[in-house]
Amino acid sequence: MRSSTDTTTKTMLVLALLAALAVLLRLGENLLPLPVQLGAIRPGLANTITILCL
Numbered sequence: 013m014r015s016s017t018d019t020t021t022k023t024m025l026v027l028a029l030l031a032a033l034a035v036l037l038r039l040g041e042n043l044l045p046l047p048v049q050l051g052a053i054r055p056g057l058a059n060t061i062t063i064l065c066l
Contacts, residue, residue, distance in 0.1 A: 027065060034061035 038058040 030061055030065050034058040034065075037061060 035058070037060075041057060
């Protein structure tokens, strides 16, 4: 039988991994050259992970 501590630990681990993935995707987006100099327009891959977490 699992305790609530195991479930909490697993949830925190999944959220930490998703947060790390979002950071890596954001860093990867910064490496992509933009064909047009619009500045604020990015693919938003890290935002997809954030929505998944919510």
